Amino acid sequence: MGVSMIKPLSTNYLSSLTDDTGIFQHTKFGIPDRSKGYTSDDNARALIAAVMLNKRIRDKESLNLINTYLAFIHHAQNEDGSFRNFMDYNRLFIEKTGSEDCLGRCLWALGFTLSEPSVPHNVQNTCKYMINQALPHVRSLRSPRAMAYAIIGLTSMMQTENALRYKFPYPNMESDDPAFLPEAQIVSLIEELAMRLHTQYQSNKGESWQWFEDRITYGNAMLPWALFKASHFSNKEAFRQTAKESLDFLASITFAKEGYFKPVGSHGWLDRGGEAALYDEQPIEACEMLLACLEAYKTLGKETYREQASLCYEWFHGRNSRKESLIDAETGGCYDGIHASGLNLNQGSENIVSYCMAHEVMHNE
Template identity: 75%
Template sequence: MVKTIARPLLTGYLNRLTDDTGIFQHTKFGIPDRSKGYTSDDNARALIAAVLLYKTRKDAESLRLIQIYLSFIHHAQNEDGSFRNFMEYNRVFLETVGSEDCQGRCLWALGFALSEPSVPDNLQNTCRYMINQALPHVNRLSSPRAMAYTVIGLTAMLGEPDGLGYKFPYASKEVADPDFLTRAGIISAVSELAMRLHVQYEGNKGEEWHWFEDSMTYGNAMLPWALLKASHYSNRNEFRETAKESLDFLAAKTFAKEGYFKPAGSHGWLIRGGETALYDEQPIEACEMLLACMEAYHTLGNTHYRNLANACYEWFHGSNSLNQSLIDVESGGCYDGIHAMGLNLNQGSENIVSYCMAHLVMHHE
């Protein structure tokens, strides 16, 4: 098994991209672009990174970031439990409700924050409240990625294996209020969403195409990752089989013969029967593929997936099609990706958050 190279993680840039409202969406090189404002998508991903940081460091700065990002998501939630996404710099939201993927990303972040024992109880209570408000929308989701994000967030709340099965971390609260985030209700929602993903996969795959749709676009790795997560709480072997088959197919399409990660480019993606677009390569794809491969490693016990995850991590550090690091050694920021002319030298929030998540997962195995 390939070992992850130990490197320091500089978090000053993450702090500089964050004001008292939330994390800025875009930058002009290394400076926040206030004209582009904020999104719930980015603040949700930043919340996950901040929770991972706090789990490791238990410091006041990481806790402050958790509070800011969680407060943003709380402000984004409508009375009916749905979430708004795009916010201008003047703190005015630009829509009444965000995309389905936004709903899923928010639930992923809230479920993850709720699952981490080191997060203070008062913040976890906020997470529980918001998740409970959002649950009525879950079964109406139709976007496969929204369903996947939701499954990953909900399964995080179900706890870790304790030798006798999976222990729900809020069992006493469940008994006190049987209508509030019950284990049975969460497992039911997970099973329903996972089955819909599985059925979509069965309806789309072919002899030389093992995928959920007729194209591979963004966030591909979330789909097999969600089914791997769901397989722990279901007796359905087909969830795990579909997850493995689709993840292996995705890996075959996104790793170069030399072994480095090469995601489908955002300028054209990969359409069934066509050629994979070469550019742009985006950091979020490396991060999410890393997370899915680590899940496969733990679930299936095959070190091959751990090695793939490490290759995704090394993509950030120069093991890529450009042979250049995407990490700014001066600021600790992460460049926006690789395009046809070289590195995209902007350093937006999605990218530094993706790198933080990848780094923290691989260095605390």
């Protein structure tokens, strides 16, 4: 099925995975698996998807989803500004602090939500407050992906007019919350995190290995995507060059000679000097590679990157190693990925959110 033949997405499937707490982490063939509870990771990604849907649909249901997912992230934030991740079905978080990647994903979602003008002001103000609370933790990030998520969220926010100013309903309204986000601090953080990624890449790359680490695992495309975003913000050619080299290397591994996208498999990944694991192929990798390729196209203007983004989108619809669509025509859900033996017929939140993001970006940018 070609891209032009795909019907517009609605909020129906997202809503079916969401209760008044948030989006469930897992399903059993599309039915929410309550025993697995919720995560901030999934609610952050779902917030991005809901904001994209609301931008196009502008209906009550998509706005309700935004409020639900943002309320979950707000609940997950500790008093010191860090975030908890895993919550059981009894609405109890089972850890005191989540991973660095969790904090980065939350910042990505908050910054992206803040960057969208169609989002109501009260939602934007909540995002600003939460970002401000989280900023003291950003400089201590060491996970490359956490830094990438944070860069993408912070640059998205900074590129939005009046993003740093709270919108109070009355000019003289008093508030206990800071009226402004610290612009100079955010600029400094973006530069510092991007420089760390750039330095790590330069230290690790070799003649036949243009990558940030000795292993390619999950969320790979976020790293070059973040440096492309940082290069727009800081206009540093070094960031742009590192982003291009690393994305081109990743593309050389993940686009099959037969003309389809094939992400590195999660059962083994790819070690330096080794062979890429063939399976499992996961939807989140197709989505994030699509986003990185589109950023490369916007930055460098090469049509190849837009064509690669299209291949990542078409992966969902059958242009893949199995020649099978991952979209369930009955539910509108997205299957969990491609195993060696066939499709994984579960339809969890990470995967439908990944498809929502890919669909909305390809059809509405």
